[in-house]
Amino acid sequence: MALILNGKEVADTLKQKIAQEVEQMVAAGHRAPHLVAILVGNDGGSQTYVGAKEKACHEVGFGGTVIRYDETITEEQLLAKIAEINADPEIDGLIVQLPLPKHINETKITHAILPQKDVDGFHDVNMGQLAKGNDGIVSATPLGITLILQHYNIETAGKHVVVIGRSNIVGRPISILLSNPGPVGNATVTVCHSRTQNLSHFTLQADIIVAAIGKPGFVTGDMVKEGAVVIDVGTTRIDDATKKAGWRLSGDVDFASVEPKASAITPVPGGVGPMTITALLNNTLKARKAQLK
Numbered sequence: 513m514a515l516i517l518n519g520k521e522v523a524d525t526l527k528q529k530i531a532q533e534v535e536q537m538v539a540a541g542h543r544a545p546h547l548v549a550i551l552v553g554n555d556g557g558s559q560t561y562v563g564a565k566e567k568a569c570h571e572v573g574f575g576g577t578v579i580r581y582d583e584t585i586t587e588e589q590l591l592a593k594i595a596e597i598n599a600d601p602e603i604d605g606l607i608v609q610l611p612l613p614k615h616i617n618e619t620k621i622t623h624a625i626l627p628q629k630d631v632d633g634f635h636d637v638n639m640g641q642l643a644k645g646n647d648g649i650v651s652a653t654p655l656g657i658t659l660i661l662q663h664y665n666i667e668t669a670g671k672h673v674v675v676i677g678r679s680n681i682v683g684r685p686i687s688i689l690l691s692n693p694g695p696v697g698n699a700t701v702t703v704c705h706s707r708t709q710n711l712s713h714f715t716l717q718a719d720i721i722v723a724a725i726g727k728p729g730f731v732t733g734d735m736v737k738e739g740a741v742v743i744d745v746g747t748t749r750i751d752d753a754t755k756k757a758g759w760r761l762s763g764d765v766d767f768a769s770v771e772p773k774a775s776a777i778t779p780v781p782g783g784v785g786p787m788t789i790t791a792l793l794n795n796t797l798k799a800r801k802a803q804l805k
C-alpha cells in the first residue's frame with residue numbers, strides 16, 4: 513500500500529504560511545502582493561485554472577486580478593497590455609494563460625513579460641537561471657513537485673529519477689531542478705520522451721518517476737519498480753457521463769495497477785494540481801519581497 517501524497521493538504525498548509533507572511537508584510541506598512549492573470553478566449557480548462565488561481569490569491573490576502581479578452585484580440589494589443597503591466601509598480605506577478613489562439617505567438621508573449629514579474633518562470637532568463645543553478649523564478653508545476661517531495665521528506669539525493677516528458681513547462685525544468693544541487697535535488701535524472709526506445713527499461717530502474725506526458729493511464733504497474741515514488745503530473749479531461757460536469761480528470765498514471773507497487777504516489781486530482789497553484793503564490797510572494805529588498 514502506497515503512501516498517498518496529499519497535495520491538497522500540503523498546499524493548504526503552505527497557503528496558511530503564505531497568508532501569515534502577507535499579514536506581517538501589511539502590518540509593517542507594505543502593500544500585499546498582487547498577481548494579474550490574462551486569459552484569452554473561453555477554453556474550459558483555462559477558465560477553471562485561472563479561476564482557481566484568482567481564488568487562491570484572495571485566500572492568502574494577495575490582490576488577484578483576471579483580465580479577460582475575446583480570442584479575436586491581436587498580438588499587438590496583448591503586447592501593449594503586457595507592457596502596461598510591466599511598468600505598473602503595483603503589480604508583482606503576471607501570467608498569460610496558455611494555450612493562446614493560433615494567431616498569437618506564445619514565445620513572443622512569454623518573452624514580453626519582465627523576468628522579475630514572470631511568476632510562471634517561462635521566460636528564457638528564468639529558465640536560464642534554473643539551468644545554471646542560480647536563484648530565479650522556477651515554474652510553478654516543477655516547484656510544486658519539489659515542495660510536495662520536501663513536505664514528505666522524500667530523499668532525492670543520489671536517487672535515480674526518471675522523468676517522462678520533455679515539455680518546457682514540466683519535463684525539462686523538473687529534470688534540471690532535481691539534478692541541481694539543493695535540498696530537493698542532487699538526483700541522477702534520466703529524461704524519457706516520445707522517441708525513447710524501450711521506455712520500461714528506464715522506468716523499471718527508477719526510484720522516482722515523474723510522469724508528465726498528458727496521456728491518461730500511460731504508466732502501468734508493470735513499468736514500475738517495487739517501492740518507487742510516483743509523481744503524476746497528468747491532468748487530461750476525459751468524458752465521464754457519471755459526473756455532473758460530464759468529465760473527470762485523468763492522470764498519466766494508471767493508479768489501480770501502480771499504487772500497489774509504489775511506496776508513495778500522488779493522486780489525480782488532489783496531488784500535483786493544488787501544489788502548482790501554491791507554488792505560483794510562492795513565486796508571487798518572492799517577486800514582491802524582491803522589491804522590498
Ligand code: GUN
Nearest residue numbers: 607608609610611632652
Ligand atoms: N497552461 C497550462 N499550465 C499553465 C501554467 O502553469 N501557466 C500558464 N500561464 N498557462 C498554463
